[in-house]
Amino acid sequence: MTTHTDLPDFVVIDVETACARVSSICQVGIVGFRDGRELFAWETLLDPCDEFHAMNTHIHGIAAHHVAGQPTFAHVHAEIDRHLAGRVTVAHSHFDKGALAAACRVHARTMIETTWLDSVRVAKRAWPDLANHKLGGLARYLGIPHRHHDALSDARAAGWVIVKAIDHTGLSLADWMAPPRKPGAAPRAAADGPLKGERVVIIGEPRDGPLAHGIAARGGVVRTAVGSTTTMLVLADVGPLVRSDPQLRKAQAARLGGQPIRIVTAHRLAEMLAA
Template sequence: MLDPAPASQTDDADMLAPDFLAPDFVVIDVETACSRVSSICQVGIVGFRDGREMFEYETLVDPRDEFNVFNTRIHGITEHHVTGKPCFGDIHGIVDGHLSGRTTVAHSYFDKGALAAACRIHDRPPIQTVWLDSVRVAQRAWPDLASHRLGGLAQYLGITHKHHDALSDARAAGWVIVKAIDHTGIALDEWLKPPRKPGPAPRPAAAGPLAGERIALLGEPRDGRLACAIAALGGRIVSAVGNTTTMLVITGRAPFSYSVRNSGAYRRAEQYRRLGGTIRVVSESELDLPALAAGFASA
C-alpha cells in the first residue's frame, strides 16, 4: 500500500529535460482507478539516454472518477491518496512536454490507450509521439521465455522492480529496452521498424572445415551474415537446438551473460550435454570464422 505522504512531483514545465540533453527515448506507465482506462490515478515517466536514466517524473493524479476495489488491490492507491492532487488536465502539458516528438516506450499499449482516453475526457489535444511496445521488443530479444510480463522480465534480467508502481514500472520497461539493445545489437531506430521474418537458411558448401556440423545460432537470424559465413565453410544452419545439433554459436557483446545462460536454446544445449551429447557451445569469437576461412583457402 502507498504511504499517504505527498508523491515526488514535477510541478511545471521548467523542470523538463533541456533540448541539448534530449533523451533517446522516454518510458511511461500509468495506473488507473477503475475499469475506464481514462481514470488515470498515477503517472510515472523515465527518460533514458546512452543506456542510462537521465530524468524521472512521477505524480499521483485525481482521476475525477470512482475507485474500484479491484484496481486498488493491485496498486494500493485510494481516493484518500489523490485528495488535492492535480487531475490529468492539469498535468497534460508536463506529460506532453516529456513525450511529444519523441519515442515513447510502454509495456503493452494499455498506457497509450489510457493517455488517449484521458486526453479526450479532459478536452486536451492528443499527445503526438512515436510508440514502442517493450513487450514486443522482449518477445523478439528473448523469444524462449515462457512469459514476457514485466515482473517476470525484471526478475530474469536482474532489474529492481516494484510492480504496479507507475514510476517503478516505467523504469523497469526502460531497462528492458536498454538490455534488449545490448543483448541483440539492434539499435533503437531498428526496433521501431516491423520485424523482418528470416528467410531460409543458406545452403552449406559441399566442402569446408565446418562440413558435417549442424549449427544453431543464438542472437542472429538463420539467414544473416553469420549464417552465410558458416554455410560458406560447409556448416549446416538448423532452426533450433535439437538432439542432432553439434554446435550452438552465440553472438553479441556479452555471449555468456545471465540472459543468454537462461535462454531456452542455451538450456537445451546444456541438457543435451548432460545427457551425453557432443554439442559444443561457443561464442562467435571463439569459433573464429576468419581463421577457419584462411586455413581452408590455403589448404
C-alpha cells in the same frame, strides 16, 4: 517536480487507474533518461472523473478523497504531451499506452504522438531465463529501488530496466527500437566441402547471414533449431544474448544426453577450417 533543460534519450510513463475503465487515470508518473541517468521526474494525482473501485484502491492505495481538488486529465494533457510527443516513450506492457489513448478520447483531447517501446519485451530478450518479467521481480533481480503501483516509482523502475538492458546486452536504444528482421531462407549447402555431413545451428546471427553462407559454401547444412540430427552449434559471438539463448541450453542438454554435438564459436570454427 523537477524540470529539465537537456533533451532525454527516452521518457517513461506509468499510470494508475481508479476502476476497470482504463481511461480512469488517477495518477501519472513520467521520468526522463539521458546517457544512462535520470534526467527529470514529474508526477501528479488526477481526478479521474470516474468512480473508484475497492480493488483498484487496494492495489495502489489511492481513493476518491486523495484526488479531491486535483486536476483532471484534460488539465494536464498539455504537460504530458510536452514530455512525450516526438520522443521514445517506454511503458512496462501496453497497458499505459492504452490508458493514455482512452483518456484522450474520453476527455476530448488530441492523441499524443510518440514512439512506444515496451520494457517487458526488452526484458524478455535481455534476461530470457527469468521465470517472469513483471516489474516488481525485475526490480528485485536488478537491484532497482521500487515501490510497486506508485506511478512515479514504476516509471522510474521501468526506465532503469532499459538502462540496464542496454548495458547488459550492448544493444543501443536504436537497436531496441528497430523491428526484428525476419531472416530469409538458409543458403543451400554445397555438394562437397570440409563441413559436408554437418548439421549446423547458428545463434547470434540470422540463418541467412554471412556466417551461414560461409558454412553452406563448405558443405554444411544450416538449420534453424537444435534437433536430434544437429552436429554443431556455432556461436556468432559470446555476448549475453548468445550465452542465454535457449538453443545453447538445448544443445548443452543434448550433449549431456550423449548426442555428439560440438559447440564452437565462429572464431574457433574459422581456426578449424584454416588448419
